[in-house]
Amino acid sequence: xxxxxxxxxxxxxxxxxxxxxxxxxxxxxxxxxxxxxxxxxxxxxxxxxxxxxxxxxxxxxxxxxxxxxxxxxxxxxxxxxxxxxxxxxxxxxxxxxxxxxxxxxxxxxxxxxxxxxxxxxxxxxxxxxxxxxxxxxxxxxxxxxxxxxxxxxxxxxxxxxxxxxxxxxxxxxxxxxxxxxxxxxxxxxxxxxxxxxxxxxxxxxxxxxxxxxxxxxxxxxxxxxxxxxxxxxxxxxxxxxxxxxxxxxxxxxxxxxxxxxxxxxxxxxxxxxxxxxxxxxxxxxxxxxxxxxxxxxxxxxxxxxxxxxxxxxxxxx
Amino acid sequence: xxxxxxxxxxxxxxxxxxxxxxxxxxxxxxxxxxxxxxxxxxxxxxxxxxxxxxxxxxxxxxxxxxxxxxxxxxxxxxxxxxxxxxxxxxxxxxxxxxxxxxxxxxxxxxxxxxxxxxxxxxxxxxxxxxxxxxxxxxxxxxxxxxxxxxxxxxxxxxxxxxxxxxxxxxxxxxxxxxxxxxxxxxxxxxxxxxxxxxxxxxxxxxxxxxxxxxxxxxxxxxxxxxxxxxxxxxxxxxxxxxxxxxxxxxxxxxxxxxxxxxxxxxxxxxxxxxxxxxxxxxxxxxxxxxxxxxxxxxxxxxxxxxxxxxxxxxxxx
DNA sequence: CTGAAAGCGCTTACAG
DNA sequence: CTGAAAGCGCTTACAG
Numbered sequence: 227x228x229x230x231x232x233x234x235x236x237x238x239x240x241x242x243x244x245x246x247x248x249x250x251x252x253x254x255x256x257x258x259x260x261x262x263x264x265x266x267x268x269x270x271x272x273x274x275x276x277x278x279x280x281x282x283x284x285x286x287x288x289x290x291x292x293x294x295x296x297x298x299x300x301x302x303x304x305x306x307x308x309x310x311x312x313x314x315x316x317x318x319x320x321x322x323x324x325x326x327x328x329x330x331x332x333x334x335x336x337x338x339x340x341x342x343x344x345x346x347x348x349x350x351x352x353x354x355x356x357x358x359x360x361x362x363x364x365x366x367x368x369x370x371x372x373x374x375x376x377x378x379x380x381x382x383x384x385x386x387x388x389x390x391x392x393x394x395x396x397x398x399x400x401x402x403x404x405x406x407x408x409x410x411x412x413x414x415x416x417x418x419x420x421x422x423x424x425x426x427x428x429x430x431x432x433x434x435x436x437x438x439x440x441x442x443x444x445x446x447x448x449x450x451x452x453x454x455x456x457x458x459x460x461x462x463x464x465x466x467x468x469x470x471x472x473x474x475x476x477x478x479x480x481x482x483x484x485x486x487x488x489x490x491x492x493x494x495x496x497x498x499x500x501x502x503x504x505x506x507x508x509x510x511x512x513x514x515x516x517x518x519x520x521x522x523x524x525x526x527x528x529x530x531x532x533x534x535x536x537x538x539x540x541x542x543x
Numbered sequence: 544x545x546x547x548x549x550x551x552x553x554x555x556x557x558x559x560x561x562x563x564x565x566x567x568x569x570x571x572x573x574x575x576x577x578x579x580x581x582x583x584x585x586x587x588x589x590x591x592x593x594x595x596x597x598x599x600x601x602x603x604x605x606x607x608x609x610x611x612x613x614x615x616x617x618x619x620x621x622x623x624x625x626x627x628x629x630x631x632x633x634x635x636x637x638x639x640x641x642x643x644x645x646x647x648x649x650x651x652x653x654x655x656x657x658x659x660x661x662x663x664x665x666x667x668x669x670x671x672x673x674x675x676x677x678x679x680x681x682x683x684x685x686x687x688x689x690x691x692x693x694x695x696x697x698x699x700x701x702x703x704x705x706x707x708x709x710x711x712x713x714x715x716x717x718x719x720x721x722x723x724x725x726x727x728x729x730x731x732x733x734x735x736x737x738x739x740x741x742x743x744x745x746x747x748x749x750x751x752x753x754x755x756x757x758x759x760x761x762x763x764x765x766x767x768x769x770x771x772x773x774x775x776x777x778x779x780x781x782x783x784x785x786x787x788x789x790x791x792x793x794x795x796x797x798x799x800x801x802x803x804x805x806x807x808x809x810x811x812x813x814x815x816x817x818x819x820x821x822x823x824x825x826x827x828x829x830x831x832x833x834x835x836x837x838x839x840x841x842x843x844x845x846x847x848x849x850x851x852x853x854x855x856x857x858x859x860x
Numbered sequence: 861c862t863g864a865a866a867g868c869g870c871t872t873a874c875a876g
Numbered sequence: 877c878t879g880a881a882a883g884c885g886c887t888t889a890c891a892g
Contacts, residue, residue: 227879230871238877257665260641261581262869265884270578272621272642281607283600290598293624297631302642304589305622307610314614324577325589325619348574432804461808487749491778493810544863547887555861579885582868 233258264326272302273514274322274330276315279307282430283486284456284503285333288355291507292331299515301328310396310430312337319345329514331355332364336398351517353510356401361524365513367506371401374499374531375408378453378481381497381533383416386543387451387479392425393438393463395455402427402455405483409453430455435462443470443478450478450543457482457489460496464538475541485534494537501531550575581643589619590831591639591647593632596624599747600803601773601820602650605672608824609648616832618645627713627747629654636662646831648672649681653715668834670827673718678841682830684823688718691816691848692725695770695798698814698850700733703860704768704796709742710755710780712772719744719772722800726770747772752779760787760795767795767860774799774806777813781855792858802851811854818848 231237232247250256264270273296277285293303304327308315315337322330329351335342343363346352352364359366382390392409395402406425413420424446428438435454439462443449452467454460460482464474472478474494482489485500506529513525548554549564567573581587590613594602610620621644625632632654639647646668652659660680663669669681676683699707709726712719723742730737741763745755752771756779760766769784771777777799781791789795791811799806802817823846830842 227871228877231878234871236871240877243878255665257637257641259582259643259869261578261587261643262884263871264578265576265582265869265886266871268884279607280597280610281600281603283598283603286598286600286603289622290596290624293597293622294626297624302638303622305606305610305620307607307614309611320574321619324574326576326578348572458804465808487775487778488805488808491782491805491809544887545861548862551887553887557861560862576885579868580887582870582885583887585868 268326270326270328271300272304272325272327273511274304274306274318274325274327275333276306276308276318276322276331276335277333278310278336278430280305282456282458283488284484287503288333288507288510291504291509292511293507295508295511295515301515308336310336310398312341312398316341316345323348329353329518331510331514332357333510334399334401336396351514353514353517355506355510358400361526365517365525365527367510367513367527367529369401369501370528370530371404372408372411374483375405375453376412377408377531377533378405378483378499379409379412380416381535381539382451382453382479382481383412383418385479385539385541388418388543389446389448389450390420390424391442391446391449391452393428393435393442393452393454393459394425395428395430395459397427399430399455405453405455424449428455428459430459432458432462435459436466437462439463439466440470443467443472451539452478452480454480454482457484457486457496457498460498460538461488461492464492464494464496475537475539479539479541481539483531490536494540497536497539498534499531500534501529585643587643587645588617589621589642589644590828591621591623591635591642591644592650593623593625593635593639593648593652594650595627595653595747597622599773599775600805601801604820605650605824605827608821608826609828610824612825612828612832618832625653627653627715629658629715633658633662640665646670646835648827648831649674650827651716651718653713668831670831670834672823672827675717678843682834682842682844684827684830684844684846686718686818687845687847688721689725689728691800692722692770693729694725694848694850695722695800695816696726696729697733698852698856699768699770699796699798700729700735702796702856702858705735705860706763706765706767707737707741708759708763708766708769710745710752710759710769710771710776711742712745712747712776714744716747716772722770722772741766745772745776747776749775749779752776753783754779756780756783757787760784760789768856769795769797771797771799774801774803774813774815777815777855778805778809781809781811781813792854792856796856796858798856800848807853811857814853814856815851816848817851818846
C-alpha cells in the first residue's frame with residue numbers, strides 16, 4: 227500500500243519512508259506489474275490499432291503518427307495487420323476486445339456493417355478511419371474520396387483524355403468505391419460518360435497494379451488514362467505501360483492516390499492526390515485519447531485530398 | 544472453474560454442462576479477460592517489438608513478417624518506434640518490461656552495451672536484430688554488414704571508381720559502422736585506400752540523403768561514387784546529384800542497401816544490397832517463440848546480402 | 861465430473 | 877502518515 231502510494235505519487239507520505247521505499251525499489255530493481263495494475267484499475271494503457279497492411283507506406287505513416295501521440299500520453303500500441311482478409315480483421319477485433327485495450331483505431335475496415343458494427347459495440351472508445359459508422363459507435367476520420375475521384379477525373383478530362391480506365395483496388399474497399407463514384411460523377415457532368423468495363427479491382431500493391439494494368443491494356447488498348455487506387459498501384463501500372471511500349475504521359479496519363487515518397491521518384495513522376503498521412507495518424511490517436519478521457523460528443527473529421535500534378539499527366543491530348 | 548475448464552478445453556466435462564456453459568457464454572456475449580488470465584498464468588501472449596522507424600519500408604517489412612508469424616501462434620505485437628533516439632529506446636525497453644511481454648524483439652538498437660545489456664537481462668526471451676550481444680542474453684539475427692560494405696566497394700572499384708564517398712547513416716548505427724569497415728577493407732586490399740573525410744553520417748531518410756549528399760558534393764566535387772546507408776538515403780542522394788547537374792552513373796555511381804521497392808523504380812534504378820526483410824521479420828519471430836516455448840541453446844543467424852546491380856552503377860570509368 | 865479455496869500483484873476504500 | 881482487508885477476474889491445485 228505504502229509502496230503503491232509513493233510510486234503513484236498519491237496521498238501524503240513522510241519523506242523519510244518515501245526515501246526508504248525508493249531505495250528498496252532501486253536496490254531490488256523492482257518494476258510494478260502493469261497487468262496486475264490493469265486488473266485492479268480496468269485500464270491497460272494500450273490502444274489497439276488495426277491496419278490493412280503496415281507494408282503500405284500510407285499506413286506506415288499513419289501508425290507512426292499515432293504512435294508518436296500515444297507515446298506522449300504514455301499509451302502503448304497493439305498492432306494488427308488485417309491483410310485485406312475479412313476473417314483476420316474479424317479475429318483481430320475479438321482479440322483486442324479480450325485484451326481489454328482502452329481504445330481502438332480501425333483503419334479502412336473491409337467488413338460489412340452487419341459484421342462490423344456489433345463488434346465495435348464492445349469497445350467503449352473507437353475511432354474509425356475511412357468508413358462511415360454511426361456516431362454513437364465511433365468517431366470518424368475520413369478522406370473525401372468522392373471529391374478525390376472527382377478531382378482526378380476532372381484533371382484528366384481537362385488535359386483532353388476521354389477513355390479513362392480505373393484500377394479500383396480491393397473489392398471491399400469503401401474508399402475505392404467512393405472514388406469511382408466521384409470519377410463517374412465528374413465524367414457525367416462533363417458529358418463524357420465512362421465505360422464501366424474499364425473499371426477493375428486489383429490488389430492494393432505494386433504487383434496488383436502491374437499485372438492488372440497489363441491485362442486491362444491488352445483488352446482495351448484504346449485507354450488513354452488510368453486512375454489508380456493508390457500510388458503503389460499507379461507505379462506498378464506505370465511500369466506495365468512502359469514495359470509494353472506505351473509512352474507516359476503521351477499515350478497514357480496516370481494518376482495515383484496518397485502521395486507516398488515513391489510517387490515523386492519515378493520517371494515520369496506520378497500525379498497524385500495527397501493526404502498528410504502522418505497527420506491523419508496523429509489526429510486519429512488524439513481523437514481516441516480524447517474519447518478515452520471522457521469526451522462524449524461524437525466527432526467526424528473529413529479531409530480533402532490535394533491534387534499534385536506531376537509529369538505522368540503533364541501533356542495535353 | 545467449470546467455465547474456465549470448458550473455455551480452455553481442460554479436464555473432463557460432461558457434454559451436458561459444456562452445452563449449458565457454451566450457451567450462457569453466447570447469450571451473455573461473454574469474453575474472458577486476458578489481463579486476469581495473464582495475472583494468474585504469468586503469460587501475456589504479447590511480444591514487444593521495437594524498431595527505429597516503421598516509416599522506413601525496411602522495418603515495415605520486418606514488422607509484417609514478424610506479425611504474420613505471431614498471428615499463427617496467437618501472439619500479439621506491442622509496437623514501439625525508437626525514432627533514432629536513445630532516450631526513447633531506453634524508455635520503451637522499460638515500458639515493455641513492466642508490461643510483462645512474453646518476449647522482446649529489438650531491431651537495430653542504438654544504445655551502448657553498458658546501457659543495453661542490463662535492460663535486456665530483465666527479459667527471459669529476447670532476439671536482437673543487427674547487433675552483437677552475448678548469447679545468454681539473446682538470440683541474434685544479423686546482416687553481414689562488413690561483407691555488404693565489401694561487396695559494394697569491390698563493385699565500384701571494379702567499374703573504375705576511385706574516389707568513394709560514404710553516407711554512413713546515424714552515428715550510433717552499428718550496421719553503418721560495420722559497412723564502413725567492409726568498405727575500408729576492400730579499398731585497402733585493392734590498394735586504393737579511402738579518404739575518411741569523404742565518410743559522413745546522415746539521417747537514414749530520403750531527406751538525410753538529399754541534404755547530406757548536397758553538402759558532401761559541394762565540398763568534394765571530385766567524388767565519383769557514393770555508398771549510401773540505405774536505399775532511402777541513396778534515392779535522396781540520387782536526386783541531389785541530378786539536381787546539381789551531375790549525371791548518374793556517368794559522373795557519380797550510387798549504391799544503396801536493403802533493396803526496397805523504391806530502389807528499382809527510380810530512373811536510373813539504384814544498385815543495392817538486397818536482404819529479404821519479410822523473411823528476416825518472420826525469422827526473428829520464429830526464433831523468439833522458440834525461446835519463449837523453452838529452447839535454451841542460443842542461436843545466431845547471419846544473413847549475407849546480395850548485390851543487385853542496376854543502372855546507377857552500370858557504367859565503367 | 862464439479863466446485864470451494866487460495867493466489868497472481870496491484871489499487872481502492874477504511875481504520876487507526 | 878501508515879497499514880490491514882477486500883477485490884479486480886482469472887487459474888491452479890485439492891476435495892468431494
